[in-house]
Amino acid sequence: MMQAVVLAGGLGTRLRSRIGDLPKSLANIGGKPLLEHQILLAKQHGIERILILVNHAAEQIVEFCNQRGNWGIEVRCVDDGAPRGTAGAVLSVLDLLDEDFLTIYGDTMLDVDLTRFKCFHEKHEAAAATVFTHPNDHPHDSDLIETSEDGVVTAFHPYPHDPGCFYPNKVSAALYYIRRQALLPWRAAATPLDFGKDLFPEMLRAGAEIRSYSSPEYIKDAGTPARLDKVCADLASGRIARASLASPQKAVFLDRDGCINVDDGHIDRPERFELIKGAAAAIACFNQAEYRTIVVTNQPVVARGDCSVRDLRRIHDKMETELGRRGAFVDAIYYCPHHPDRGFAGEVEALKVHCECRKPATGLVDQAVEAFNIDRRQSWVIGDSSTDIALAKRSGIRSILVETGAGGLDSKYHVMPDYTVPDLFEAATFILTVHPTLVDTASDLIAHVEPGDVCFVAGLSRSGKSVLSSAIAEVLRGRGFDAQVVALDRWIRSAADREATVMGRYDMNEIRKVVSRLVGVRSRETLDLPYYEKLSRVSHPRSEKISISPETVLVVEGAVALSLSDLVPPGRAHTFFVDIDEELRRHRVTREYSRRGVDREAAARIYSSRQEDETPIVLASRASANQCVRLRVIEPIEAVG
Template sequence: MKVVILAGGKGTRMGSLSQNIPKPMINIANKPILQYQIEIAKRFNLTDIILLTGYKGEVVEDYFGNGENWGVNISCYRETIPLGTAGAVKEVEDYLHDDFLVFYGDVIMDIDLKSVIRYHMKRKPIATLVVHPNDHPYDSDLIEVNNEGKVITFHSKPHKQDIFIRNLVNAALYILSPRIMNFLPKGTYSDFGKDIFPKLVNDGEIIYAYNTPEYIKDIGTLERLEEVERDIVSGKLYRLNKKNKRKAIFLDRDGVLNYEIDLLRTPEELELLPDVPNAIKKINTSEYLSVVVTNQPVVAKGLASEKDIYQIHSKLDTVLGRNRAFLDRIYYCPHHPEKGFHGERIEYKIHCDCRKPNTGMINQAVYDLNIDLDESFIIGDRTVDILTGINAGLKTILVRTGYAGDDGVFQCEPDFIFSNLKESTEFIIDCYDALVNKAKDILSGISINNKRNIIILIAGLSRSGKSTFSKIISTILNKKGIHNTHLNLDNWLVGIQERKDWMAVSERYKYNEIVKDIATLLEGKEIKVNKYNVKTRNIDEHQKSIILKEGEALIIDGVVGLDIEFLRKIADIKIYVEINETMRRKRFFDFYMFKGLTEEEIKKLYVKRQDDEIPIVIQTKNYADYIIPMEK
């Protein structure tokens, strides 16, 4: 398959960089943009290349010659007057008798071209356009496709404020059938995106879109050039190729991205939660994919149509896009197994593999995007999301928005709990890898001991991240083949009804019972623990039986862990976690707001803790073997 590269751009927005050379010859990381394109073509054995030059065309021709230095065959054709992208291609129609690729010469990309070619050849359309969501759809020409990827219509900028459109943008990489020459005017200016493709669709010709999250960016501004250069130097350009497994953050929709509304069925009902666009933007600038997986039984129940869901997701895309954020994919399940609803749609009343907690949507994302589940997360507000993550082998995060885990449908525990999506994404992207490395260092000398129990004690101020680091420690131990049990000392708190104002932290925790129960556990005997309910601030009546087997590790975490002499003496590893007070205070206020306290009540409690808890706990830092900062 031949490759046609449009290399005649002036690059007027690039200032002095393109004063004496065409835009595709601007150097990025010590190579012209055009050289990156020739090298990726060569990598996929696409060695017959036509360069369409214009402004300062001799610079391109002198540099690349016939292509032998790059192991390709290059032919150059220079236009004397600007003919636009389509007009320029029309000029070389005599050399294009088979399907061919079109690159824009100001684009840096690393895409699995074999996959694009395979997609095109299977469908045999007049054109296949590589598309992707971007962070500025409001000033981009947008493409609308059906469920099969067939292009339905084009939406040229500017876009009306009251219209919601899915975020899918022409990425300036095409595979074209030679039949397209019949629709290209000869000798006059015409543009593929604005003139040719929209007319083809209107005339009933078939165009397909190949949606990929791989790296493809045009060098439209100096700022973009600097960004791309950083990505090349860091290796990000190559890591995002589809051949490499990608990390993803799977997101539930209702209660995580938008306010929870029971059976949301219209775009008007969708309203994003605070800071959601910033959280999604943070994912976009990382190497994680943002993938929504949502159950939408409103379709099966006849409360909303597929078109309604499409419009809801169009609004979601549009609102995020106005805030320079985007979702890489949205998957939804329309099914619901229970029958008997007025107006229900029988074809969707089935037991399927896509309705969470089944993993069908996640499996589809893995197939589409080559996702590494072991390195990925799911964030949800309900137990069904957590169980889905467990079933798929993902790390799970519960947020305290939406249902906040109080749906009561499944009995399962998340790996981590955070206040909202923003806090969750900051943890994943800014902190998680560093904390894992710290945990690995701490546990580097620990190995399986079939007789002896390893005891790890983790302490620190309230809301500093003790349980989070405990889970990371547990995960590392599991990977070492060391089974472990986790004890949260909050389960030995005095219930809120029994607390007195005079009680300091050492009275709020039942020190004697902690010592007695853990000593019993270490003797190989069973103990029964009543779980502390963080929302009611009382101890639940339901008891959990715990027994520690020989060779298992025991992880104990709690505010007062290092204040109890018995625990310090038995611990093999003593850890103190801390976080800057501004962040801890915000977490403290968010946490007690979630519990239902007023702002005044929280302020009063915070001041009280400054007096009767914080000094005591901070002093115990001196007993720690390791001090772990939990922020970036």
């Protein structure tokens, strides 16, 4: 039988103004005492015996258990006498404990997969104890632990912390699996004795192995009025249940260099790590919106010998500390230390391999999906390079390219993102506020689209037509349709081959030939599409494959898209034109060319030339659209932190 120990002897001094003389274990949360929530969770995960250690107001807890004791499991209260501290209380009842038992603090509200926690503990037979840890948004005033690469606890760092040091955001959450045998040497230890501050550090010094089990699931101290209110609100809103790994989770997978921090070459020491402005604020927004925030990063600096795994951990400790100081946290960091190319001084031979974790291979994402029960359909990959966009496509997850760092101009992989925004802060703004409205707009526009139809989305350059096209495809896939976006910018001619006007920038003959073929397929086919490289202004043929069938809904997107609607049989074409405020469009066009290294004056000249050779022709096609759309844009917001 499985056993749990609940430490319910606390005085509850900080809650007196709210609960009077009631012990804090009986504080009302959603119509039930906190203690009952704990008992029901334990029962749900197969725990059949619960030992409640009482002290202050013991008779009230005993009376409650006697009156309410119909939980279908054995619940026993034991008064541990004088206050002994958390560890001291457990040591006083060793004779009543199973060889392995769960310890729960009586003032914590939790919804944790205790079965998964127990399996982890049992897998590590040498561990004297397994400590449940999680990140939070205030690690600077929390008790932290440090672990080795494989999860063995190496140090406990009780609050307060040295402001000059960097720590991993691993907060001890006052939930432990403990082996009774490991406690026997401390049976006669002087009390009061606390687990986190006293006993566990002493056990480490004595050579005991303690493991960390890290999970983002809900566990919060409800021991103050403000925290009690927060827990009650979280329960009422469903936040507690949604945080359980038994429920599918939504996630953002973040690249590190160039997305979270300034890409200062290959960062090999903490001193070179600097957060991009607004990155911490963005991550805090994701935290508040209940997205699992997971870093997936290639770190070939380890394989090349530029830094050790220990150095890399120190860099990540700095990242977590800096984020925590700004009220943000990441749920996990997955990195690939490998690099297949040889010839670097000091390179690590064992890491010079081809692997499944180096992006765009999906190994890091796959690990996180399994560990956190992530729903790919609700999730996003955000990064600054084509490697990140290729990762998203291979993983079946929506992608956002940020224009910081490489800004997608690296051209390692000829892939196109679903959406593009200036930086991580605006990516958060897009996902949390713009995207829901965008999806609603797209849903209304395509209410009558059927399998095999074709949507044509046109507009001036930088008007948002690619954004609308991605949203249309996303909505269609959500309805169970097969949908493919075909961006006409793939057929932009190389700079040396262009002709006058917007029509001359495209290889219109090839476009019409390809669209005719796509519209006329009679069975599933795989086609090779070209890719236009913006920085070099060179076209690459046969760069990306798409698979289509007669039921595929094509979303053809580009400035001249409406000129192709005659290729589709009557009744199957749906035509849209995206309008935009001209001053905003001018800003976007000049910013895009500035990003490519064009100086401001030259970018302004490009905009002016587009006004002459593109605008009249594209606007003339507007009259043939079934519907004209003006999208909500991301308003400029000053990010803090």
